[in-house]
Structure formats: C-alpha cells, structure tokens
Amino acid sequence: MLTAQNLVYGILVGGLYGLAAVGLSLVFGVTKFLNVAHGELLMLGGYAGLWFFSKGVDPFLSLPAVAVCLVLFGLFLYWLLFYRMVKLTESDKIKNTLLVGFGVSLILQNLARLFFTADDRGITTSYAGQALFTILGVRFPIVRVASFAIALICLVALHLFLRRTYLGKAIRATVQDWEAATVMGINIQRVYLLAFVIGAGLAGVAGALVAVGWSIQPTMGLDWTLIALVVMVLGGLGSILGTFVGGLVLGVTQSLTNIWPGGEYREIVALLLFLVVLVLRPQGLFGSKEG
Amino acid sequence: MITLEGIDAHYKDLQALWGVSLEVGEGELVALVGPNGAGKTTTLRVISGLLKPTSGSVFLDGRSLAKEPAHRIVELGISQVLEGGRIFTGLTVLENLELGAFGAKARKVKDQSLKWVYGIFPRLEERQKQRAGTLSGGERQMLAIGRALMSKPRLLLLDEPSFGLAPLLVEQIFQMITEINKQGVTVLLVEQNVRAALELTGRAYVIENGRIVGEGSGEALLSFESVRRAYLGCA
Numbered sequence: 001m002l003t004a005q006n007l008v009y010g011i012l013v014g015g016l017y018g019l020a021a022v023g024l025s026l027v028f029g030v031t032k033f034l035n036v037a038h039g040e041l042l043m044l045g046g047y048a049g050l051w052f053f054s055k056g057v058d059p060f061l062s063l064p065a066v067a068v069c070l071v072l073f074g075l076f077l078y079w080l081l082f083y084r085m086v087k088l089t090e091s092d093k094i095k096n097t098l099l100v101g102f103g104v105s106l107i108l109q110n111l112a113r114l115f116f117t118a119d120d121r122g123i124t125t126s127y128a129g130q131a132l133f134t135i136l137g138v139r140f141p142i143v144r145v146a147s148f149a150i151a152l153i154c155l156v157a158l159h160l161f162l163r164r165t166y167l168g169k170a171i172r173a174t175v176q177d178w179e180a181a182t183v184m185g186i187n188i189q190r191v192y193l194l195a196f197v198i199g200a201g202l203a204g205v206a207g208a209l210v211a212v213g214w215s216i217q218p219t220m221g222l223d224w225t226l227i228a229l230v231v232m233v234l235g236g237l238g239s240i241l242g243t244f245v246g247g248l249v250l251g252v253t254q255s256l257t258n259i260w261p262g263g264e265y266r267e268i269v270a271l272l273l274f275l276v277v278l279v280l281r282p283q284g285l286f287g288s289k290e291g
Numbered sequence: 292m293i294t295l296e297g298i299d300a301h302y303k304d305l306q307a308l309w310g311v312s313l314e315v316g317e318g319e320l321v322a323l324v325g326p327n328g329a330g331k332t333t334t335l336r337v338i339s340g341l342l343k344p345t346s347g348s349v350f351l352d353g354r355s356l357a358k359e360p361a362h363r364i365v366e367l368g369i370s371q372v373l374e375g376g377r378i379f380t381g382l383t384v385l386e387n388l389e390l391g392a393f394g395a396k397a398r399k400v401k402d403q404s405l406k407w408v409y410g411i412f413p414r415l416e417e418r419q420k421q422r423a424g425t426l427s428g429g430e431r432q433m434l435a436i437g438r439a440l441m442s443k444p445r446l447l448l449l450d451e452p453s454f455g456l457a458p459l460l461v462e463q464i465f466q467m468i469t470e471i472n473k474q475g476v477t478v479l480l481v482e483q484n485v486r487a488a489l490e491l492t493g494r495a496y497v498i499e500n501g502r503i504v505g506e507g508s509g510e511a512l513l514s515f516e517s518v519r520r521a522y523l524g525c526a
Contacts, residue, residue, distance in 0.1 A: 180377040
C-alpha cells in the first residue's frame with residue numbers, strides 16, 4: 001500500500017514537473033535561450049498566488065491572474081535583458097543566457113527573501129488535506145489531483161495552440177528554420193517574445209500550484225530549474241507529450257526513491273536518470289532528431 | 292521595379308559584394324548567373340533584407356528598402372525561395388503553404404492563393420496532408436516555390452531551384468517558372484545551371500567574385516566569350 005500511495009503521489013507531482021518544464025522547453029526550443037531563472041519564475045508565481053490568497057481569492061481561481069502577472073514580468077525581463085541576445089549565434093546565446101539567467105536568479109532570490117522572508121510558505125485552503133477519493137486505502141488528495149488536472153489542461157491547451165493556430169504554426173516554423181520563417185514574413189523577434197512570455201506564464205501557474213499542494217520558499221528556484229531541465233531532456237525538445245511523460249517518469253522515480261534507497265537520494269537518482277537518458281537516448285524519450 | 296545601386300555587402304569582415312548594380316523591370320524574367328561563391332545568393336539576401344548592405348541601396352518602385360526589416364519586405368511584395376527550398380519538414384504541406392500567406396494582406400486572400408498554387412502544382416494538392424519531410428526532391432522544390440507564391444509576390448527571388456534535381460525535373464521546374472512569370476510575377480532567378488538559365492530568360496547578369504561582369508539578353512550572353520569558356524565548357 002505504501003508503494004501504491006507513493007506511486008500516486010509521484011504521478012500527481014509528475015504532472016506539475018511537466019508543466020514546470022514545458023515553459024523552459026518552449027523558450028529553449030524557440031529562442032535557444034537557456035533561461036536558468038525559470039525556477040525563479042515559478043517562485044514568483046507561487047508568491048503571487050499566495051498574495052491573491054491573502055486577499056481572499058481561491059488559489060485555483062487566481063491562476064489566470066497569476067499567469068497574467070508572470071506574462072507581464074516575462075515581458076519586462078525580455079525587454080530589459082533577453083532581447084539583447086537575439087542576434088547572437090546559437091552557442092553564444094546559450095552561454096550568455098546562462099550567465100544572465102544566473103544573475104537574474106540570484107537577484108530574484110534575494111529580493112524574495114527581503115520581501116517575503118526565508119520561511120517556507122504554503123497556501124492552506126479550507127479543503128486542503130481532504131481526499132477526493134480513496135481507493136483500497138490509497139488517497140487522492142483533492143488539491144493535488146486538481147493541480148495535476150490543471151497541469152494537463154495547460155499542456156493540452158499549449159499543444160492545440162501550437163498545432164491549430166496561425167501563430168502556433170509560426171512558432172513551430174521558427175523553431176525549425178528561423179531564416180525560412182523570416183522570408184515567410186514572420187517577425188521572429190515577436191515569435192521569440194511570445195514564446196518567452198508564454199513560458200513565463202506557464203511557470204507562474206506551475207509555481208502557484210506548488211504553493212497550493214506543497215510549499216514555496218525564496219530559494220526553491222534552483223531545484224525547479226533543475227527539475228525542469230531534467231524533464232526537458234527526458235521528454236525531448238519539441239514534444240509536449242514527451243515533456244508531460246518525462247515529468248511523470250521523474251515524479252514516479254523520485255517518489256519510489258523515497259521507499260528505496262531513501263528520500264535523501266532523490267536528487268542523485270534524478271540526475272542519474274538524466275545522465276542515462278543523455279547517454280542512451282540524447283534526443284529524449286519522445287524527441288525526434290528533426291525537431 | 293527593383294533596382295540595386297552600388298551594393299557592397301559583408302559577412303562580418305569578409306566583403307562579398309562590390310558595387311553590385313542591377314535592375315529588374317515589371318514582368319521580366321531575369322537570371323543572375325555565375326560560379327559558386329560569386330555572390331549570387333548574397334545578392335538575393337540583400338534584396339530580401341536578410342542581409343543589409345554596407346553601402347548602396349535597394350529600391351522597390353523607387354522606394355528605398357534600407358529601413359525595412361526582412362519580414363516587412365515580404366509584405367511589400369518580394370518573396371524569396373531560399374537555396375535548397377528550406378521547407379518546414381516537420382509541418383504538413385498545407386501548413387507550409389499557409390505560412391507562406393502569413394502577412395495580413397496575404398492571409399485575407401489565402402484560399403484564393405491556395406487554389407492558384409494548386410493550379411500550378413497539382414501534386415501539392417494531392418500531398419497536402421502529408422508531412423513535408425516525406426516529399427521527394429522535386430516536390431520539395433515545388434512546395435518551396437508554392438509557399439513563396441502564397442504571399443502573392445510581385446517579385447519572386449529564386450535561389451538555385453534546379454539544385455540537386457534530375458535533368459527531367461529541372462526542365463519541369465523551369466517550365467513552371469516560365470508559367471509563373473507569364474501569370475504576371477516578376478522573377479529574378481539565380482542559377483549555376485548557366486545554359487538552362489540563359490535559354491530560359493529574357494535577360495541575364497553574370498556575376499563573378501562579387502562583381503557584375505556582364506549583362507545582356509540570354510542569347511547574347513550564350514555567345515559571350517568568357518561565359519562560354521567558363522560555364523559552358525567550350526571555347
């Protein structure tokens with residue numbers, strides 16, 4: 001029973017891992033910006049959710065508002081820093097965005113500590129702790145099931161956006177060949193900006209969900225960036241389904257680690273998984289070489 | 292319609308074009324021929340705005356394109372087929388064509404343009420649901436040209452449309468280009484396949500080492516001494 005319960009918790013948190021990773025993956029796929037401050041965007045989303053909750057807004061209802069806040073913040077970050085790197089070559093982009101990302105992440109961490117203190121916080125709703133249902137003694141906590149469902153909805157929505165809309169197709173075209181996209185009349189600067197702010201918005205939603213089902217603190221960003229990176233590599237670039245499954249794989253692996261060899265090995269096991277996939281299947285579980 | 296005046300262009304420190312001037316009139320089919328690395332592709336990139344010249348200007352109907360970014364130039368009526376076609380292999384044939392009509396004006400008449408393109412390349416209609424990556428070489432080139440036509444261009448820039456195709460297909464593609472030109476689209480064609488290009492077009496420029504070294508009617512250039520020696524392998 002302990003195993004089954006762990007498995008369920010692993011799957012439920014895994015959906016959130018997928019949501020946390022898909023923003024990073026989208027931004028990296030489109031712009032080749034490796035934004036290591038992605039975890040800090042989650043953190044800000046968490047505090048935004050907390051703030052709305054303190055004003056009496058249910059955390060699930062405030063999610064769209066949190067997303068908007070983070071989109072605006074993403075816009076600000078892009079305008080302030082990232083757009084300067086658009087013209088660089090791919091490898092220079094990765095190097096420079098890594099540096100800038102680390103800088104941003106340090107600044108945001110410390111600002112968060114200043115404004116919100118270093119304490120662990122969480123959103124405790126009146127229905128927190130209730131189980132949606134219990135099967136054979138395995139609990140499905142309502143908050144986490146809802147988080148999982150919302151993560152899934154966001155991923156499906158993103159998938160449909162990329163497949164069905166003109167703008168989504170322009171994004172996919174830009175990923176494949178930005179120069180060919182340009183001669184189609186696509187303003188790739190706009191596409192970059194769009195991908196970046198969508199990534200930020202999704203990170204915000206993920207962060208708010210973390211605050212509801214788990215807990216947040218100013219230094220959580222690095223852990224989540226790492227999780228997102230691992231999931232991005234697991235799932236393979238350019239595949240949203242892959243990212244989702246990658247999240248589940250990581251979530252389940254981590255939760256099974258709790259049983260053996262023990263919770264303190266979680267990060268090691270996650271990174272081992274990361275390395276194994278990199279060596280055996282560098283394009284990820286679902287990625288294709290064509291992108 | 293399009294005029295280049297004294298274009299110098301650089302890739303970083305390397306100068307690729309030296310004072311290139313040329314002109315293509317409304318409705319013309321003009322070829323730009325020359326050996327590998329002569330600056331043919333660079334010239335097209337300057338016209339389409341992918342590369343901004345270091346000096347000199349490009350005029351479209353007398354209006355300078357210096358300040359226009361590449362994606363705007365498409366909306367002004369200049370559409371480029373990049374070397375190798377560069378279709379979006381991960382997208383379907385139809386999606387590729389739809390993206391060709393990305394600009395606001397072109398999007399409004401998308402369905403009409405699609406009919407037009409399918410009329411020229413019926414094969415694309417048969418394959419519209421397929422992933423573009425599954426197309427054959429000839430079909431890819433048709434898709435690349437069809438995609439460029441979706442923006443309803445006045446001027447079509449074609450970069451080596453015959454590259455890598457079997458002789459029979461080359462002939463077909465060239466026939467289609469002539470057809471497109473007859474329907475009112477001005478064409479500037481870059482080719483290494485000099486004889487075929489010169490036979491096809493009314494007028495041509497010869498470019499060497501980044502400089503225009505000859506200009507004239509296709510027939511005249513075919514008898515042009517240096518062209519014969521250099522590209523046609525006969526003295």
